[in-house]
Amino acid sequence: MIDLRSDTLTKPSDGMRKAMAEAEVGDDVYGEDPTVNRLEGFCAELLGKETALFLPTGTMANLVAFLSQTRPGETVIMSEAAHPFHYENANLSMVAGLLTRTISDDLGKFTAEQAAAQIVREDDPHLSPTTLVAVENTTNRGGGACWEYYELENIAGLCRQHRMRLHCDGARIFNACVATNIEVRHYARCCDTLCFCLSKGLGAPAGSILAGDRETLHKALRFRKMLGGGMRQSGILAAAGLYALEHHLPCLNEDHRRARDFRRALEAEGVNFCLPSPTNILYLKAADPAAATAALKQHGVLVLPHGYDRIRVVFHRDIDDAAAAVALEIFKRTLLSTP
Ligand SMILES: Cc1ncc(COP(=O)(O)O)c(C=O)c1O
Structure with a gap:
């Protein structure tokens, strides 16, 4: 069978399996897994962010990002095609207690003007204030569309103006970097938090990274534990992630x-x-x-x-x-x- 259903089907390469077998490990819930620590440091540096956190999945990385930057009862803006809106089992409402306002577009993208039209005013007691905007890069349901830097920078400007956070679901961010020639740190600079998957085109068996500022990521660490995402000798998986970033990009x-x-x-x-x-x-x-x-x-x-x-x-x-x-x-x- 030639399996073209998804890039999540990729299997670890021989080199990756060897790196996993040889990984130095410890208990990551105690912060003592040297390979996880190395991966998190490597990714923070790569993205130009203060710090980064290793999580089991992209779904958890998105959810933890939402939980860390909003409070229940608030509103988030995203594309109608966004992965958390479609494929994450209503976790935005069930777990994070968020209301979602969506923007419809075939490519899964939107402009700052479209986002501005969705912002709920904070001063009206009837309404739930908008505190976060989420973009997806590349867009899964939008045919792998990529964001131009200026498009994201416009959204970032809107977020700054209205004191909203900007999260990027960059499950396939490196596909966007390759297609647009925009460095990942430039994409990351526009966003407060950015997550990406190691387990899609990069070929690792599991794992995602969430990067951002220390204060947000400190909350993220607590939410990861709350959701059951604190892993132990996860250096075996982190080794696959490091190998993917070093060899498969x-x-x-x-x-x-x-x-x-x-x-x-x-x-x-x-x-x-x-x-x-x-x-x-x-x-x-x-x-x-x-x-x-x-x-x-x-x-x-x-x-x-x-x-x-x-x-x-x-x-x-x-x-x-x-x-x-x-x-x-x-x-x-x-x-x-x-x-
Ligand atoms: C754009 C996007 N975000 C998030 C995810 C979730 O990743 P995971 O399957 O690791 O939970 C996916 C998975 O396909 C995705 O395509």
Whole structure:
């Protein structure tokens, strides 16, 4: 099977497994895991933030960021396509007690003007004040769209003006950096907190990083523990994260190239795509997504049906040129003869 459902499917490389096996470890709840400490220090430096925290998942990193920068009963602004709004089991309302105001846009992005229109005034006792804006970079449901620096800087300016915090769900931030040539520290400079996943295109088996200022991250540490995310000898996982950042980053470019070539070849055959795909995530139009997914599976390719009109295809480090070429041929044969 050629598995194009998600970049979360990547398996640890041989070098990564060796680094994990050899990791020096301690009890991280006591702050005594040297490899976790090294990863957190490395990431804080990379992002130009005061400090960083290692968490098991991107979902927990987002939730901890929201909990640390808001109080129950407040409002947060994000895209209607945002991962926490769609795929994190209503944790914003159930756990953080937040109200969400969303902005609709196919790419999962928004302008400062659109965000400004969603701000709830603090002085009206009927209303729940807006205290945080969240952006996603790259956008999962938006076809891997990336933010331009000036777009984020405008949102950051709005947040400063209205004393709101800005969080970036950068699950795939390095895909954005590769596509836009914007350094991760520049993206991070716009945001109060930024999290990213080690377990997607970077190929680690688990782990996310949340970075920000010391005061916020001190709260984040408490919330991580409260949610059950305090791990013990997690240096084994942190070693995978360090290895991913040191060795796998350049491969994201290859994923983007394969995604681009794949798209061009299918467009030449008349296949339609729903959104631009500047990184590794593609949405192909399909009249019957379930039928298209089943037909592709029968020929050896796994994809995800998405909504009523599309299928999702994601390129990642476990899909090399040979696998991409085979997948393309199967798509040509199958999609062109399926509704
Ligand atoms: C944009 C985005 N944010 C957050 C997450 C959550 O990450 P995790 O699966 O590690 O909880 C994902 C997962 O796919 C994602 O795509």
